[in-house]
Amino acid sequence: MRNVLNTLRVLEEVAARQPIGVGELARVLELPKSTVQRALVTLDTAGWIRPATGEVTRWVITTKALAVGGSAGGDLGLRGAALPVLEDLRRSTGETVHLTIPENGKMVLIERLETDKPVRTSMALGHALPLHASANGKAVLAHTPPESLRRLLRDDLPRYTDTTITDPDALRAELNRIRAQGFAVNRGEWRSDVGAVAAAVLSSEGQPVASLSVNLPIGRLTPDTEPGFGAAVTAAARTLAARLI
Template sequence: MRNVLNTLRVLEEVASRQPIGVGELARVLDLPKSTVQRALVTLDTAGWIRPAAGEVTRWAITTKALAVGGRAGGDLGMRGTALPIMEDLRRLTGETIHLTIPENGKMVLIERLETDKPVRTSMALGHALPMHASANGKAVLAFAPPEQLRQLLLDDLPHYTDTTITAPEALRAELDLVRAQGFAVNRGEWRSDVGAIAAAVLDAESRPVASLSVNLPIGRLTAESEPVFAAAVRTAAADLGSRLG
């Protein structure tokens, strides 16, 4: 199972960063080069990737990925609609942009655009984020039906860092603030070195169907940058909700 998951992670990173070599893949994924190389051989043999032009072997996605993607349903339309909005948001903020959707009590990353800055956050597509300890999750929870929050609070909330909100009343107060201001902030609540600002994407009936977020190392989430990023992501989320109808 681990080998399969590692191979899928490699495929996702090649798709996101193509063309890319084994060394950079190993660094980004924090995997041994030998593990990455085996995954690349498997994907190449199966026709999912191909060597890109150049003296050093770097890899790119083949049209097989497009063929499979073309048969996908569900969130594909949302991703296509979101991409130009995400591009604008990345240009405005200069940071990594995530599109996540609520699924099985988590927020699942379905699209991302990376910053050009050398120090950045990194997360594979398909990764699940905790609702209570992520900006994306709090943004959605603030507009979710009350029953969803009650269900979440039936069990003790996991504690990830010193800033994770785990007390029920504290989380309720935080969500009231998110609802009032229209965005959520994560100040190292899931990973101590990662910050984010997110806004919920609401459908025509004001139900949260996704969230957009600006993601960055915690050192770049400052008193000066936070309101700028918050205004940008709130506008982007409202735009996406409007386009989705």
């Protein structure tokens, strides 16, 4: 199963960064080069990717992906509506922006636009984030119905860094603050070197269907920059919500 998941992660990353070589894929995915190389051989044999032109072997996806993508619905409609909003958000903040959706008790990354800055955060499409330790997750939890929230917060929560909120009561207090200010902040709670500011995208019934976030190295998330990121991502989430109605 792990080999299959790694192969799918490699395919997603090739699609997002093509053309790309094995070394960069290994670095971005934090996998051994040998693992990435095996996945690339499998995908090439199956016809999902092909070598790009050039002396150094770099990979691009083939048109086979279009046949599968054209049969998909649901999240693709959300991604299509979100892309112009994400572009505006990236332009206004100068940072990497994410679109995530709640799925099986996690936040799953379904779209990403990266900053031009040389020092940046990086995450593969399809990656799952913990609800309680990510800005995207906390933004969604802040608008989750009380009964569902009680089921999610029955026990102590996993700790990822020194700043992860693991006590359910402390997290509830944090969610109250998020509802009041309109956006959530992750100050190194999932990865100590990564910060994020996020806002939930709400349906017409007020249910969280997605979350938008600004993602950056923790050193660029300061008391001076945080309010601007919060205002930008909150406005973007409202714009996307209006597009989905």
